[in-house]
Amino acid sequence: MPELAEIEHLRQTLEPHIVGARVAQLRLYRPDIVRQCTDRSPAGRIAPKALLSGRRIARLARHGKQLAILSDEGPVVCVHLGMSGQLIYIPRGARLPRTDHVHCLWRLEQKSSTGRMVFRDPRRFGGLWAYESEEALLSDRWSQLGPDALSVTTRQLRPRLARTSRSIKAALLDQSLVAGLGNIYVDEVLFRARIDPRCPADLAAVQSAELARSIRATLKAAIAGGGSTIRDYVDASGRQGAFTEQHAVYGRGGQPCVRCGTPLEAIRIAQRTTVFCRACQGP
DNA sequence: CGGTACGCCTGAAGGC
């Protein structure tokens, strides 16, 4: 369940290891983990086998929950971790803790060292996408995403929420409205903003301002805490996130509210377990 | 066309 906070923390921990490295060898153990691009025209696509083979890695970019590995020469690999995906850097001589469900491996050469980067994903809800350029990615997959949640403003958020008849919980999970929130952080954000997850997404001005602030603040704190590990998430070095312990509501159904002590309610909204405080997040 | 339901997939956890 890596969401924006986990991907951003991954980006920050992975970048120093791989930027400047050349992809000396690529092993694609499971070719079907390379997914079809939405744009079916051949122009923006490259062969799956060319996943940065021979390229020098220039930088890492992120939008919402998606990560992009960009090369100096232009080609780009977009990575989505889905539910259980991991992108791990293994320095020379080090061992990968688990080698099952490794779908892709990049052998990386630096001036002074070599290493490997692997994509593991037991559940295979994640995937890789190959593009010939950053522009091709931006006009294809990333064009379908709303503004990035880490910097989303009230001005961006309110009109988008006003266009739907769904609950606020369901709307915030929709990546085309705002990109980066999943089930964990939607619940955390709504608790912080004192908004009932069942209420219509068409919020009043004051509430949408508080919501935008809560989204940015919650994600910033989670990134600083190294993200949340529920089961599978680890950063580039294989370390688990420490923010899980700071969750106010997610995974705490039946337990007392940290603010008022009322037992937290666990219900289902839009097919997702939703935990909230009936007292604090009242109408 | 907006909204909802379901399937994909594995592993952990709980019941008997």
Add this chain to the structure above:
DNA sequence: TGCCTTCAGGCGTACC
């Protein structure tokens, strides 16, 4: 102990 069922959920797709 071991087998079976249930649950977790991001997202694409089928369908109303």
